[in-house]
Amino acid sequence: MTGSREKVLARVRAALSDVPRGEAAEDVAVPRGYRRAHGQGPALDLLVDRLEDYRALVRRVPASGVGEAVAEALRRRGAVRVAAPADAPQEWFASCPAEVVRDAPLGGGPPLGVAELDAVDGVVTGCSVAVAETGTIVLDTGEHQGRRALTLVPDYHLCVVRARQVVDSVPEAVARLSPSLPQTWISGPSATSDIELQRVEGVHGPRTLEVLIAE
Numbered sequence: 748m749t750g751s752r753e754k755v756l757a758r759v760r761a762a763l764s765d766v767p768r769g770e771a772a773e774d775v776a777v778p779r780g781y782r783r784a785h786g787q788g789p790a791l792d793l794l795v796d797r798l799e800d801y802r803a804l805v806r807r808v809p810a811s812g813v814g815e816a817v818a819e820a821l822r823r824r825g826a827v828r829v830a831a832p833a834d835a836p837q838e839w840f841a842s843c844p845a846e847v848v849r850d851a852p853l854g855g856g857p858p859l860g861v862a863e864l865d866a867v868d869g870v871v872t873g874c875s876v877a878v879a880e881t882g883t884i885v886l887d888t889g890e891h892q893g894r895r896a897l898t899l900v901p902d903y904h905l906c907v908v909r910a911r912q913v914v915d916s917v918p919e920a921v922a923r924l925s926p927s928l929p930q931t932w933i934s935g936p937s938a939t940s941d942i943e944l945q946r947v948e949g950v951h952g953p954r955t956l957e958v959l960i961a962e
Contacts, residue, residue, distance in 0.1 A: 779918070781918075783915075783916055783918045783919060784880070784915035784916040784918075784919065785880060785915075785916065786915075787879075787880060787915075790879040790913045790914065790915050791807065791879070791910060791913055791960060791962060793879040793880065793915075794877055794878075794879040794882060794908075794913055794960070795807065795960065796882075797879065797880070797881060797882025797883075797934070798882045798934075798935065798956075798958055800882065800935075801882050801934045801935025801936070801956075802935050802936055802938075802948075802956075803882075803935045803936065803956040803957065803958055804955070804956070804957040804958065805957075805958045805960065806820075806957075806958070806959055806960070807960045807962060808959055808960070808961055808962075809961070809962065810909070810910075810961045810962060812961075813838070813839055813907055813959060813961050814838050814839055814840070814841040814842050814843075815842055816959045817839050817840065817842075817843060817871060817905065817907070817959065818840075818841075818842035818843050818844060820905055820957055820959070821843060821844055821845045821868075821869070821871075821905070822844050824868065824869065824903060824957075825868070826844075826845040826868035826869050826903070827845055827846065827868055828845055828846045828848060828866075828867050828868055829843075829845045829846070829847055829848070829867055829868055829869045829870060829871055829901075829905075830847075830848050830849075830850055830859060830863075830864060830867045830869075830870045830871075830897060830901060831847050831848070831849055831850065831870065831871045831872065831893070832849070832850055832872055832873075832891055832892055832893030832897060833849050833850060833851050833852050833853045833893070834853065834890060834891055835849075835871060835872065835873065835891050835893075836891065839871060839907065840871075845868065847871075848863075848867060850893050850894070850897050851893075851894075858894065858896075859897075861896065861900060864896060864897065864900035864901055865900055865901070867901050868901075868903060869901050869902070869903030869904065869905060869953075869955075870893075870897055870898055870901040870903070870904055870905070870953075871905045871906075871907070872886070872891060872892050872893055872897065872898055872904070872905075872906055872907070873890065873891030873892055873906070873907050873908075873909070874886055874891075874892060874906055874907070874908050874912060875887040875889050875892065875912070875923070875924060875930075876912050876913075876914060876920045876923050876924065877908045877912055877913045877914070877920075878913075878914060878915075878916065878917055878919075878920045879913055879914065879915050879916075880915055880916050880917070881917060881934060882934050882935070883917075883920075883932050883933065883934045884906055884908060884932075884933050884934075884958070885920060885924065885930055885931070885932050885933075886898055886930065886931040886933070887924055887925065887928040887929065887930045887931075888928055888929055889928065891907070895929055895931055898931065898952070898953070899931070899951070899952045899953075901953060902949060902953050902954050902955065903953055903954075903955045903957070904933075904952075904953040904955070904956050904957070905957045905958075905959070906956065906957070906958050906959070907959050907961060908958055908959065908960050908961065909960075909961050909962075910960065910961065910962035913960070933952070933956065935956055936948050936949065936952075936953060936954050936955055936956045937949055937950060937951045937952030937953055937954065938950070939951065
């Protein structure tokens with residue numbers, strides 16, 4: 748306990764002092780009269796522009812061609828062994844030149860350890876939703892995404908984004924997400940800046956993000 752902590756908690760309690768006991772957050776309507784999108788152009792075009800601006804590699808492919816696109820990307824990458832969520836569609840890997848290691852296989856078995864994740868040449872996943880205006884891809888551990896460590900440890904992330912998962916704005920994305928699931932929001936490769944503002948990539952996640960937009 749510190750003096751500062753107690754002061755902060757006291758102010759929070761004071762701010763909530765007029766809230767009736769038993770009232771839950773969902774009992775109160777929140778005004779959302781703000782603009783939900785800004786009409787900056789076709790969502791898929793905008794998403795590609797933003798992702799490329801963040802140094803992500805992006806390709807638009809037909810939905811029926813995801814398997815070939817995954818194979819081409821991994822071949823170009825020189826990947827020999829990649830990880831994937833247990834429920835990632837098998838057709839994504841039908842032509843895959845690399846060994847695909849399933850994390851926490853559907854038939855049972857433990858998840859890959861950190862050392863194993865660090866040793867693979869990359870990871871292939873889907874996503875929950877993508878935001879065109881910000882070039883952001885959101886993972887929430889749902890379908891075809893796996894757990895968070897799966898996409899944070901390997902240095903290369905190949906992400907399949909379906910066109911129907913692309914929305915214009917952050918408010919539209921939030922409306923699709925469950926607040927009860929852990930979320931990872933990524934805009935391009937992991938990057939930060941040191942004290943001299945020198946960009947450093949790969950500090951908190953993959954140094955290379957490649958996105959296949961299936962439409």
